[in-house]
Amino acid sequence: DLRDKGRSPDTELVLQALFQASEQEIAAFFQPAPEDVAGLVEAVFPGSTPEEVGELVQADFDGFIDAMRQDGSTEAKRDLLRAMGFTQAEIAQVFRIQHLNIPVDGSLKRVTIDTATFKAFDEEGRWVGSYHPVTKEYSSLPEEGRIKDTVDAFRFAAAGAWERTEGFFLSTVPNLVFQEIDASKLDEKQLQLYGQTIEQHNKRNQELRNEFRSVYGENKRDFDQWLTKRPEIQPNRPKYEQGAFQHPELLKDFWYFAYEVASIAPYLLASAAAAGAATLATGNPLAGIAAGGAVFIPSETEAVRQELLANGMPEEQADQVALAAGTLIGALEGIGHIPLFKALSPQLMRLFRKEAGKEVARLTMAELNKSVSQLYED
DSSP states (O other): OHHHHOSOHHHHHHHHHHHOOOHHHHHHHTOOOHHHHHHHHHHHSTTOOHHHHHHHHHHOHHHHHHHHHBTOOOHHHHHHHHHTTOOHHHHHHHTTEEEEEEEETTEEEEEEEETTTTEEEOTTSOEEEEEETTTTEEEEOOOOOHHHHHHHHHHHHHHHHHHHHHHIIIIIHHHHHSOOOOGGGSOHHHHHHHHHHHHHHHHHHHHHHHHHHHHHHHHHHHHHHHHHTOGGGSOOOHHHHHOTTTOGGGGGOHHHHHHHHHHHHHHHHHHHHHHHHHHHHHSOHHHHHHHHHHTTHHHHHHHHHHHHHHTTOOHHHHHHHHHHHHHHHHHHHHTTHHHHHHHHOHHHHHHHHHHHHHHHHHHHHHHHHHHHHHHHHO
16 A cells, blocks of 8 residues: 555655646645544654644744754654645755754754755854764864964955945945935025925935945845855854953963954054055154054944944934944054954954944934934923
């Protein structure tokens, strides 16, 4: 009996060849009896009823799929999916990604396995090793060479600096240059004289801002895709990422400092070149310092701007505040304070920038609300 053999590519081929059965007819042929479905549900979700599983599918389909992937594929899981109408191709796609708890460095850790490539990823999405679902053997990535770590840090820093600088000139600068004219401040006579011109001006500037924003979005997408395609070159040293404040022993590690210098080298090289050129051209070291700091401003401004937008500040205010804050941070970087801060603790530097952005957003929003309240009272 074909039903006893279960649904498979071979049994589907037999039904299609002999009876010209459609996909729906094949699904109905292998549809199990209600009592069999209850048994499958109990095997896969102990203590649950078919109705409860059906509600889970309706309310949280992604959660249902994640639950099916937990601990890998089993015959009961595959049978349950077949009973629910999944095709063989769909079932294979479901179990291509599996969530497993496997021993890693002497302790159980949750990893995500891509069975098509056997790559294993940790909960932060980093490639940490390989796992074979048949032999159930896990092997960690070999510790990368120190020189490769340093090169990777330089590449990612350079790419990130370029992306943020590009974002500054495609987002912040157009918003500041192509601003709208506030017609509400004009009297009636001025509106009659200039109203149409102002409207055309504002419309054109809006179109220009939208054009720049579109290019920015495309470049941002390309950058994200570039990063996604290169998980293997991401630095794989958690201690280095956390910094010396969290791990003081790193202060004795020469390669840690090489790693951190490589992380800020793109900024420092650009800053040094600008400072040297300005000093030679003007003969004034102060002009060189100013030029060196200016190199950091676009990248830092864009980083602060993203924090401000993420914390709820309107785009118009975020552009102006970010430029001021980015200029200050760039000046500090130009004279060497923040690069040292970054080297000692990159994580603390990221936290500082994030919290600073939140605080600037909070204070600015409070002032805006205060101004609106005063205007309303007047």
